[in-house]
Amino acid sequence: MIELVKQSKSQKVNTAETLYNVFSEEVNSGLERNPKCLPSKYFYDQKGDALFVKIMNLPEYYLTRSELEIFQHKTNQLINALELHPERYFELVELGAGDGLKTKELLKVLEHQNYKFDYLPIDISSNALNLLEDNLKQELPKVSVKTKQGDYFKVLDALKESKHPKIILFLGSNIGNMSDSAATKFMTKLSANLNPEDKLLLGVDLIKSKSVVLPAYNDSQGVTAAFNLNLLARINAELGADFNLNQFKHKPEYDENEGIAKSFIESCVNQIVTIKALGKSFKFLKGEKIHTEISRKYNDTLITEIIANANFSLDTKILDSKAYFADYILTRNA
């Protein structure tokens, strides 16, 4: 197995500096645009991570519960669809494993039925990986866990050498936070980093009525609002901005025909915000919106379209009991 080279202290400083520069450049270019926008990847600082955990437990946020139900009650269907055999060793690789809540249901059954495999969670956050590893040591001590910290594609590229059959998990409708063109590119790059016959389990939220989707992004406790506005708090803290969080509000939208939930931050008044790190100020009109996130919902046609040029074939899909969520199983073509 190829291990990722550990970074030296000075490399870490350079990485932090680069990340800071990219963050300030992306904030600048997003706020320069008309209409204004900010990338959703910046939701996830320590506070954002904690708020997202709260979101996953909200009564309105059905996504996590729906996929968990598939992993709890359709585990054997998943195992059959992935064509796993107890005697044939495989690597179970998870992109952005988080707390591994759903995956643990699969790991439990695989461990119990004596499947031969290693579990390789990949995450950009070493903190998240350490927590997951500790938790698995307690709960499933027999599962072999090999955490991989870093960029998904760099890790997958290194793993490609191994030639062992791989099952890739990309759960939670994380792909839905990408535009369709970014998702298409992502799938193409993913398949290029796999070997023929490797499998992908892609978890996606399905297009459904506004009465179900919109509350998931506009919960009654205001957790999603805090998650969205935390982006401004982060810009205040890290780039020395003076956003007054009381003068902006969370504004989600969902169009059933388009099948995309969109989150915005709306300015409640005419105001000017200064960002010290950029040495400049930005004007916001009352009612002006900053677009912060898309959460795309899918159907078979959309999935077929995003994999059209990606060298995957679509084997099957497994749904939860309400048909809110789907886990698609794909095979990397020869």
Ligand code: AVI
């Ligand atoms: C991580 N991602 C799939 C979540 C979603 O549903 O788009 C992020 C989220 N944003 C607001 N609520 C949850």
